[in-house]
Amino acid sequence: MIAWLDFADGEHRTACPACSRGKRDKTLGITIDAGKGVAHCFRCSFTETLRDDTSAMRRAPALVKPNPAKHETLSDYGRALWAACQPLIGTMGEQYLVHRRCVVPPGDLRFHPALPHKPSGTSGPALVGLVTDAKTGAPLTLHRTWITPTGKAQLDPPRMLLGNHRKQGGVIRLWPDEYVTHGLAIAEGTETALSLAHAYQPVWACIDAGNLAEMPVLAGVEVLVIAADNDPAGHAAARACASRWSAAGAAVRVTRQAANDLNDALCEVAA
Known part of the structure; x- marks a missing residue:
């Protein structure tokens, strides 16, 4: 499904063949190295791989560099980066x-006022979310969004997770655990979650549809509110999550809106 010949060795971002919202949608990450490739969508978790013997590549065999081992918890680099970030109040964030x-x-x-953006070789202001295991709270990775005061920065891509870090089963705890009593709300993206927060708190961001679909049932949470993105991956993720939580005895509510997500709907109304 991916036109591998269109991409040179290296890292690329493009539209996902499974859940694309248009040519400017850049949720699919592609990494190609010496005739081997892997693609992963950060929204719907679509994956596709390419071996060096795949005929579509039409390249001579080459030695493949071993991939670094994936960090199961946040690396020392990630911890230092998180420690270097500032509280939001009074900042461009x-x-x-x-x-x-x-x-x-x-x-x-x-x-972070000047976070390096490796693909472009530049640095700029960014929001940084700490991704932790939904059940244990263990730090897993960092989610970074480069911004301006009025929107996302004109960088490709404007959002990234740390490379070679686990994100499966992770959430951004936008409200700490002590705020979570009998109820919790979840959404895919940070802005969607923080839009839902006008109506319901506490809220966590699940990063993408795959993580939202697999959001584990948490002991003591009797009510779950799901802010569903209005696309096939978003609907499927919300259904899967709602079904599992309902089977466990929780009351589940799922939002609906004509726009792609709650933040789009909120900004449209405000405009």
Whole structure:
């Protein structure tokens, strides 16, 4: 499904063949190295791999560099980066969230004034979310979004997770655990979650549809509110999550909107 010949060795971002919302959609990450390739969608978890003997590549065999082992918990680099970030209040991060009609959260979302963006070789202001295991709270990776005061930065891609880190089973705890009593709300993206927060708190961001679909049932949470993205992957993820939580005895509510997500709907109404 992926036209591998269109891409040179290296890292690329493009539209996902499974859940694309248009040519400007860049949720599919592609990495090609010496005749081997892997593609993964950060929204719907679509994957495709390419071996060096695949005829579509039409390349001479080459030695393949071993991939670094994936970190199961946040690396020392990630911990140092998180420690270097600032609280949101009084920063461009707060400006960005207010402009996007988002609630500014008290949890695991911070601001970095000059975060390196490796694909472009530049640095710029960014929101940084700490991704932790939904059940254990163990730090897993960092989710980074490069921003301006009024929108995402003109970088390709504007959002990235740390490479070679586990994200499966992870969430961004936008509200800390102590806020979670009998109820919890979840969404795929940070801005969607912080839009839902106008109506329901606490809220966590699941990063993508795959993580939302697999959100584990948490002991003591009797009510789950799901902010579903309005696309096939979003609907499927919400159904899978709702079914599992309902079977466990929780009351589940799923949002609906004509726009792609709640933040789009909120910004449209505000405009």
